[in-house]
Each structure stands twice: as C-alpha cells, then as structure tokens.
Amino acid sequence: MLRGVSPERHLRLSLALLALFLATGLWLEAMIGLRAAGWVDDPLRREFLRLGHAHGGILALLNLGVGLAIERLATPEPWARVIRPAGLCGALLVGFGFIVGGLWHGPTDPGLPVLVVPAGALMLLGAVVCAALVRRGDRRPGPP
Amino acid sequence: MTRWGPALGLFGPALVWVVVVVVGLVRTASDLEAWGPVDRREAAVVGSEACGVCHPAQVASWRQTYHRTMTQPAAGAAVLAPFAGESLVYQGFRATMTRTGFGLPHLRVEAVDGGPPLLDVDVALTVGSHRYQQYVARLDRGGGPGEMWRLPVAWHLGERRWMAMNAAFLEPEGEPGDADDYLRHFGRWNDNCILCHNTQPVPGLVDMAKGTGEAMGFASRVGEFGIACEACHGPAGAHVERQGDPARRLLGGAGDPAVAHPGRLTPGDESGLCGRCHGNRIAADVGAVLREGDGFLPGEPLASVSRPIFADSRVGGSEETPFAARFWPDGTPRLSAYEYQGLLQSPCHQGGAPGGLGCNHCHDMHGDEPDMQVRAGRKRADGCVGCHTQDASHGGHRTVDCQGCHMPRITYGLLEGMISHRVSSPDPGAWVGRHDQPDACTQCHVDRSRRWAAEQLPRLGLAGSRAGEEASEELWAPRVLLDLHGGDPVQRGLAAHALARAEVPVPAAIRLAWLVDALEDGYPAVRWMAWRAMQRLAGPELGGVLADYDPHAEAALRVPAVDALRARLGPGPLTEAQRLALEARQDTTLLSIGE
Numbered sequence: 001m002l003r004g005v006s007p008e009r010h011l012r013l014s015l016a017l018l019a020l021f022l023a024t025g026l027w028l029e030a031m032i033g034l035r036a037a038g039w040v041d042d043p044l045r046r047e048f049l050r051l052g053h054a055h056g057g058i059l060a061l062l063n064l065g066v067g068l069a070i071e072r073l074a075t076p077e078p079w080a081r082v083i084r085p086a087g088l089c090g091a092l093l094v095g096f097g098f099i100v101g102g103l104w105h106g107p108t109d110p111g112l113p114v115l116v117v118p119a120g121a122l123m124l125l126g127a128v129v130c131a132a133l134v135r136r137g138d139r140r141p142g143p144p
Numbered sequence: 145m146t147r148w149g150p151a152l153g154l155f156g157p158a159l160v161w162v163v164v165v166v167v168g169l170v171r172t173a174s175d176l177e178a179w180g181p182v183d184r185r186e187a188a189v190v191g192s193e194a195c196g197v198c199h200p201a202q203v204a205s206w207r208q209t210y211h212r213t214m215t216q217p218a219a220g221a222a223v224l225a226p227f228a229g230e231s232l233v234y235q236g237f238r239a240t241m242t243r244t245g246f247g248l249p250h251l252r253v254e255a256v257d258g259g260p261p262l263l264d265v266d267v268a269l270t271v272g273s274h275r276y277q278q279y280v281a282r283l284d285r286g287g288g289p290g291e292m293w294r295l296p297v298a299w300h301l302g303e304r305r306w307m308a309m310n311a312a313f314l315e316p317e318g319e320p321g322d323a324d325d326y327l328r329h330f331g332r333w334n335d336n337c338i339l340c341h342n343t344q345p346v347p348g349l350v351d352m353a354k355g356t357g358e359a360m361g362f363a364s365r366v367g368e369f370g371i372a373c374e375a376c377h378g379p380a381g382a383h384v385e386r387q388g389d390p391a392r393r394l395l396g397g398a399g400d401p402a403v404a405h406p407g408r409l410t411p412g413d414e415s416g417l418c419g420r421c422h423g424n425r426i427a428a429d430v431g432a433v434l435r436e437g438d439g440f441l442p443g444e445p446l447a448s449v450s451r452p453i454f455a456d457s458r459v460g461g462s463e464e465t466p467f468a469a470r471f472w473p474d475g476t477p478r479l480s481a482y483e484y485q486g487l488l489q490s491p492c493h494q495g496g497a498p499g500g501l502g503c504n505h506c507h508d509m510h511g512d513e514p515d516m517q518v519r520a521g522r523k524r525a526d527g528c529v530g531c532h533t534q535d536a537s538h539g540g541h542r543t544v545d546c547q548g549c550h551m552p553r554i555t556y557g558l559l560e561g562m563i564s565h566r567v568s569s570p571d572p573g574a575w576v577g578r579h580d581q582p583d584a585c586t587q588c589h590v591d592r593s594r595r596w597a598a599e600q601l602p603r604l605g606l607a608g609s610r611a612g613e614e615a616s617e618e619l620w621a622p623r624v625l626l627d628l629h630g631g632d633p634v635q636r637g638l639a640a641h642a643l644a645r646a647e648v649p650v651p652a653a654i655r656l657a658w659l660v661d662a663l664e665d666g667y668p669a670v671r672w673m674a675w676r677a678m679q680r681l682a683g684p685e686l687g688g689v690l691a692d693y694d695p696h697a698e699a700a701l702r703v704p705a706v707d708a709l710r711a712r713l714g715p716g717p718l719t720e721a722q723r724l725a726l727e728a729r730q731d732t733t734l735l736s737i738g739e
Contacts, residue, residue: 043201079150086154108198109393115165119158126154 007071010084014063017088021056021095028053048102048110056095059124063087066131074136087127093120172391182402184441188381189344189367189374198387203373205510209517211371213273214341222270223249224277225299225306232297234308234696236321237262239297241306251279251295255321262323268292269333269369271341274515275558276300276312280333288352288361292333296326303676311668311696312559314633320698334362335434340421340481342366343375349434376417376509377403378442404443406504412496415487416446418503423484424470425450426459452485472554472581476566478634480557486565492531501567505530540604543647544588552584553641556634559672561641573598573609576618579626579729582635586623587642591650594623620722628662628674629718630726636662636670644677652681657713661723663693663706666730671695671702678709686712 028049031039039046066087070080093116101114172178196203206212216222227249231240239253249267265281272278279295296309309329310318318325338345344367352361367374374380383402387393399405406414420440427433427450439449455471458464472478477485487493494500506527508519524545525534539549547563549570555562570584572594585597601608617626628639640662643655662674672695682690689712693705
C-alpha cells in the first residue's frame with residue numbers, strides 16, 4: 001500500500017505524523033499538570049512515553065527532510081518509491097514502539113511492543129542512507 | 145541489481161531483525177530453564193549494586209534507610225562518632241577514642257588507677273545509625289583470627305555523646321573497677337550481632353582443631369553488610385542470571401519466582417520476613433545456625449526454621465519459662481525486637497491468612513520516610529480505616545488516634561518507649577489493684593488512676609470491665625507515678641518516657657517535679673530516660689542545671705545536680721514513707737534485660 005506513496009502524500013503524511021506526535025506532547029504535559037497516577041509515579045512509563053513523543057516528532061521532521069531531499073536530488077523513482085514508505089514506517093514504529101512499550105511495561109523493562117523500535121530505526125537508517133547515496137543517473141533496478 | 149533490490153535493501157534489515165526477535169522470543173518462551181523452578185537456596189548473593197542495575201528506584205529508596213547502615217565497615221562517613229581524642233570514664237575505667245595514623249577509629253580502655261590496657265583495638269565495623277552507633281573490633285580471644293567483638297562504648301546520636309554499653313542495658317549498675325563487670329556486654333559479633341544486622345549472614349563456626357572440638361573458631365561471612373535487598377528478597381543470583389536474557393524480561397511481565405516479592409506473599413509469610421529479626425526466636429537447630437546461618441529463605445514460612453519466643457516458651461525439654469520476663473503478664477511483649485510476636489497476637493493478623501494484617505500494610509521498605517518506614521497513606525488512623533469504619537465519635541478523644549489507645553507505648557527498646565505491636569483494646573478496669581503492667585489510658589493520663597480511667601469508659605461510649613478493689617497504694621498517686629517509683633525497670637523507664645510525651649494533658653512543671661526522683665534510680669538506663677524526659681520538658685531556665693547532671697556519673701557527682709533540681713522544682717507528690725514503700729518493692733522485681 002505504502003509503495004504507492006507519492007511525493008505529495010509523503011510530505012502530507014510526514015506533517016500528519018508531526019502533528020500526531022506533537023499532540024502526544026500535550027497529553028504528557030496534561031498528565032504532569034494533573035499529577036496523573038501511573039504517570040508521575042511510574043518513572044519507566046514516563047521515560048518511554050517521553051522517548052516516543054520526542055522520537056516520533058523528530059523523525060516526522062526527518063521524513064520531511066528526506067522527502068524534500070529526494071526531490072531535490074532527483075533520486076530515481078524506483079528508489080524514491082521505497083525510500084518514502086520506509087521513512088514513514090520507520091518513524092511510526094519508533095514513535096509508537098516507545099509509547100506502547102511504555103504504556104504496558106514490566107517491573108524493570110518496557111513491554112514487548114518496544115521490539116519494533118529497532119526495526120523502525122533500521123528502516124529509517126536505510127531510507128536516509130539511500131537518499132544520500134543513490135544518484136540520479138544510477139541504473140534502474142531490474143534485469144539489464 | 146534485481147527489481148526488488150531497493151525494497152530488500154531498505155526493508156531487509158528490519159525483516160531480519162523481526163525474524164531474530166521472533167526466534168529469540170519463541171526460544172525463550174519454550175525454554176524450561178527460563179521459567180521452571182529454581183533452587184533458590186543454592187543461588188548466590190549478588191549484592192545491592194547488582195540489584196540497582198535494573199531496580200534503581202528501589203535501591204535508591206533503600207539507601208535512605210537505617211537498614212542499609214545497620215552494619216558498615218568503619219571508614220569515612222559510616223563512622224558517626226568523632227574519635228578525636230574524647231574519653232569516657234565509667235565504672236573505674238577510662239575509654240579513649242582516637243584515630244590511627246591512617247585515620248581508622250581506635251579505642252583504648254584502661255583502668256583509671258593505672259595498669260595495662262584492658263583493650264587497645266582498631267574499630268573494624270559500625271553497627272547502627274539511628275539511635276546509637278556501636279563499634280566492633282577484630283580480636284582473637286580464642287576463636288581464631290576471624291573473631292570480632294562488640295566494644296564496650298557506643299555513640300548516642302541524639303545526645304551526641306559517648307555512653308558505656310553497660311548503661312544502655314536495662315540492668316543494675318556494675319561493680320566499679322571490676323574488669324569482668326565492665327566488659328559484661330563485650331559481646332562476640334560472630335554468633336550474635338551478625339545474624340540480625342547483615343544480609344545472608346553465616347556465623348561460620350568451625351572446628352579449628354580439626355575434629356577434636358577443642359578449639360572452635362569463626363570464619364564468618366555475610367552476603368552484604370547491613371540489611372540489604374537480599375535480606376527480604378532472598379539470594380538473587382538465579383534471578384540475575386535468568387533476567388540477563390532480555391527476552392525473558394520482556395516475556396516475564398511482573399515477577400520471577402527466582403526471588404521473593406514480599407508484596408505478593410500472604411500476610412503471614414511477608415510478616416515472617418520482618419519477624420526474622422523483629423521477633424526474637426528459637427532456632428530448630430542452633431548448631432546449624434552457628435555453622436551455616438539461620439537457614440531461612442525469604443518467601444518460605446519462618447516457622448520452618450524456628451519458633452517465635454513467647455512468655456511460655458521453653459527450651460530443651462525444661463519446664464522453666466526463661467523468657468517470661470520479656471513479656472507483660474498478659475503475654476504482650478514488652479521489649480523491642482518482639483514486634484512480630486505482637487502482630488501474631490493481634491486479632492487483625494487473622495493467623496496470617498490473606499486479608500489479615502501484615503507488616504507490609506503499615507510499613508513500606510521503599511517509601512520516602514526512613515524513620516519507622518511507615519507506608520504513605522497508612523499513617524495514624526489511615527492504617528486502620530481500610531478495615532474499620534472511620535467513626536469520628538469513637539473513643540471520644542479528639543487528639544488521640546487509633547494507635548494511641550490500641551497500640552500504646554508499653555514497649556521498651558534502645559533507651560526509648562515504643563508502641564506495642566499487639567493491637568488490643570484498653571480495659572483499665574480489669575487491672576485495678578494490679579501493679580505489674582501499664583495500660584494505654586494512664587500512660588497518657590499520667591495524673592490519673594486506673595479506677596478513674598475505668599470510670600471514664602462508659603462516658604466515652606466504650607465497654608470495659610467494672611473496676612475492682614484498689615490496692616492501698618493506688619490511692620497515693622497516679623498510676624504512672626507508682627510505676628516510676630515502684631515498678632520494675634521496664635515500667636520505670638516507660639513511666640519516665642510517658643511523662644515526657646507531648647500529648648499528655650498535665651503541665652510540664654508538674655511532670656518535671658515528678659521526674660526528679662527517677663534521676664536517682666539504681667538503673668543507669670532508667671536515669672538516662674528520666675534525664676532525657678526532663679530535657680524534653682524543661683525550658684531554658686532549667687537547661688543549665690540539667691546540663692550539670694550526668695545519668696552515668698558516680699552517685700557522688702550526681703547528687704548535687706539532683707538536689708539543685710529538687711530545690712527548683714519542689715518535692716514530688718509522694719511522702720517519704722510512700723516513696724520508700726514503693727522503692728522497697730523495686731528490689732523484688734529486679735531483672736536484667738538487654739537492649
């Protein structure tokens with residue numbers, strides 16, 4: 001589904017992600033203000049929700065950067081069609097991996113959902129590296 | 145490059161990660177060693193630092209407690225006394241506290257009138273940090289190079305002064321100049337203090353003569369100095385090993401049976417953890433305790449290795465009840481370190497069954513209050529309202545909470561009066577005519593008799609026994625004053641403590657006049673408690689006179705200060721004949737009770 005992400009949709013989805021993770025910041029701030037139980041008294045949850053909020057927001061910005069970069073660098077479309085969904089998936093998995101892992105966690109460690117964070121990070125890393133390395137004249141993938 | 149090259153390049157590593165994670169989780173989930181039962185007895189002690197890697201908040205809260213500083217190597221900030229050349233003369237001996245060239249605390253004890261030193265030792269360990277700090281030195285007195293001894297002087301933190309350990313025990317003054325008497329409480333650490341002041345202690349009694357039994361010695365060791373994580377959670381080696389696998393931690397959720405979690409035990413078993421030290425007990429196999437430790441594994445019933453001492457406990461088939469003096473006539477413990485017994489005797493405990501009262505209900509080892517470690521939200525009446533309906537009119541006392549009447553301060557320990565941990569209801573009428581046990585009402589209404597207290601109960605809407613015939617002495621003075629003069633040493637100490645309580649509805653000037661006589665008590669510990677009580681009550685105008693009084697000084701040095709106080713405060717309410725009659729009874733109730 002995401003393979004069909006157009007440049008425009010990539011930028012719009014990146015902005016949507018940015019808005020989403022900025023909104024989680026409002027939520028966290030409200031919990032501090034209201035001294036919500038399960039938040040102020042749970043350092044592990046607090047730490048992982050913060051990680052999710054911060055990573056999600058920054059990685060949404062990174063997606064905007066990647067989107068603009070591949071346009072400016074005229075990255076061949078076959079690569080760009082993969083870079084865009086990889087970047088979006090990566091930001092989503094990292095941000096929500098932290099948040100969901102922090103919401104449902106064990107006594108000393110985050111919950112199982114945190115395991116998607118490295119997967120998301122690898123996708124993002126791949127997206128950034130490809131955006132940097134693939135040149136406009138690079139051969140189209142597929143049989144010669 | 146194939147058509148799928150870009151997709152594989154970008155999503156491939158993430159897919160590999162997913163495969164690795166799934167394989168790892170499935171493998172751990174099906175690994176019996178990760179989930180099966182563990183022989184916790186064989187697990188190694190890892191120490192609090194290892195626990196702090198995963199449980200930093202819990203270790204940080206524990207670090208604030210007096211449990212942590214129960215025993216420490218005598219170095220740096222652990223040593224609370226100055227050891228700057230102070231000296232303490234007591235019973236004909238002078239103790240001088242200095243430091244070695246390396247800064248180590250050092251003690252030298254010698255007779256005031258000369259002769260070779262009785263002791264000349266470096267301090268190796270400190271014990272305690274709350275009320276007073278005791279010191280331990282390595283000294284081979286026939287038990288091998290590992291033998292360690294509790295020294296005869298301690299540093300009192302509240303008064304910031306040295307005191308002889310003999311004076312910290314509730315017993316009569318010793319014989320001046322008698323070295324054996326002076327060293328009465330020069331106790332061996334290896335088979336005494338080690339057990340309740342350290343984590344996973346092993347006294348290590350060994351036969352140094354290899355089978356002859358003629359030279360027993362000690363190769364003592366502890367898992368960690370002080371009461372640390374594994375004192376309550378058990379040895380954590382197996383837990384740490386298991387939890388080293390991140391998949392085990394992620395799949396495990398809350399809890400690993402490789403360690404005990406007191407909050408998940410029944411009230412009976414979690415209280416047993418505390419009862420291990422806060423409830424003196426008789427081991428099933430004393431020899432094994434001296435060799436290998438007490439054998440108690442947190443999470444298992446304390447009764448599996450020992451039985452708690454009660455008033456009627458017997459030892460070795462004897463008909464004697466050697467521990468009876470540690471309890472009031474109704475069986476309530478009257479010394480500290482019997483809190484567990486008090487709980488067991490309380491109806492609220494319900495035999496330790498789920499729903500019953502356990503130590504954890506009121507105390508929190510990881511709370512934010514190191515003093516008494518009372519759980520947040522369970523202070524005062526809040527500890528009771530979870531089970532008992534809060535009724536503002538109950539008891540008719542506006543300024544007294546549940547604890548004041550149902551857990552009265554009738555326990556002696558560490559030169560203080562402490563609350564009883566046997567939850568009970570006062571019935572002063574039943575004890576009219578008796579002089580052998582204090583009651584909740586008159587410990588607070590220090591100007592009243594027990595008959596008066598009994599008569600007030602119906603007025604307050606409370607049930608109680610009808611007051612019986614009063615003994616003639618009960619007409620002379622309030623109950624507490626009779627105890628202060630004629631009670632046994634525990635009663636005298638507790639009476640002095642009661643007279644200084646802030647909530648007592650009697651002017652301080654009157655209470656001060658009553659306390660003066662106790663400054664001449666035959667027991668130094670009682671004199672100390674009376675002196676401290678007067679310090680709490682006295683205004684600045686008495687401060688100088690009280691400063692001239694030393695409860696541990698020889699009688700000839702104490703008398704002028706007592707006379708000066710009596711002249712300032714006036715006589716007590718008892719006639720000379722009454723006072724002598726009560727004091728005569730003291731002699732028949734002599735008892736020697738430890739800390």
